[in-house]
Amino acid sequence: MSGSRIKDITYEVLRSQRSTADIVIERDGRVLVRAPKSIPDERIEEMIEAKRYWIYKNLAEWRDLNATRVLREYRNGEGFLYLGRSYRLLLVADQDEPLLPKNGRFCMWRDLVDRGEIEAAKAAFRDYYIARGSERIRQRVDYYAPKVGVAQRDVAVRELGNRWASCSPNGNLAFHWKCMMAPQTIIDYIVVHELCHFHHLDHTDAFWNEVDKVMPAYGERKEWLRTHGAGLDV
Template sequence: MADTLNVSTYKDISYQLKKSDRKTTSIYIERDGTVLVIAPSPFDVEKIEQIIESKRSWIYKSLAEWEDLNRTRIHREYVNGESFLYFGRNYRLQLVKDQLEPLTFHYGQFKLLDSEVANAPDHFKNFYKTKLQQRLNERLKLYQPKMKLKPASIRVMELQNRWGSCTSKGAINLHWKCAMLPLSVLDYVIVHELAHLEDKNHSPKFWRTIEKVMPDYDEAKKWLKFNGAGMTL
């Protein structure tokens, strides 16, 4: 897993620089609009700047696209009737005066103690983490035998701007926000990270590995691109 080192600027482009054990340098646009450069260490700053310059048009285009997509970002409030995503479907929130737990989900409705509104984000995160971990165990049973790949561990956690990650030790981590995704899109994220167990880069071989078990993976990939910004609390 790459380690964050610093934030740098080349002309008018600010970027986050991370080190990697890979031999090549890659540029990505993260979900928060950050320009991420993953490069081998020790860094050759001059070479990195040359690559950024060569990708300038692509970076501008990608950032403009990111801005367009994020105009539809949803800002939710913890009030009666607000909707929250749970495995691809919207469910309404009801504030209640009395229940044993701060947040519950019953009969297609979230119920939150009105005395816990200030702590609602933490309660939702904990709910999503618990439910996603349970669902992951089910989905892994489906895809591990097909791919003949088994992670050392799989955890649900805060991953900032990534849906998932695969460490050099074979551990897979998924963002708790994956509990908001439709099941088909969640499966794509899982399969994507499983494929990284044998191929750390997004090579043609990597995508073929995914396609073998998920021929329509491109639909889920596009869904994430255009709807990912809506996965918020």
């Protein structure tokens, strides 16, 4: 991946075997050009110039959405999301695991917070979401794969940076652990979205037609994720 700048727009270029080029605004606000290996740099610069207004508009929307990002504190009563529901945090002195759901709450070792080990507290949530997501998302992939018309795939739930999901060159799927904070309907949308990329690597009309075949109301779920995605964090 290489970085470039045209006037006031800084962007990165990711080249691959894809046949078309597009521009996306990543969840961290980066401008990313996904392009075929054969396309010259001059053509990419022309794309950036042609899409300048679109880039401005979408970056402004990104700033507005991220202005509402929720900064959670590790204290009694703070709400943490799981499958779209908010569960209050309860700090406890003794239990078998660093983080356990119990009686409608997330119970966490108090020592993690008292010692100021916030990264360890975050890791406890991450590990919980990975463990739960590995089973649940696997089930949803198995359910939707035949509906999309693709073979069942290996599935992993892990840290993916600024992507909700990804597909390796050999066809294995990975999903961000933060997906488990979203409602089930949104997780299903992410699953279908990624599976449809086996038919079309880009986001052309043909791709969205594939998504629509399986999930006609995908537009509402796509918009929910765009609007609320910044709040899916610990």
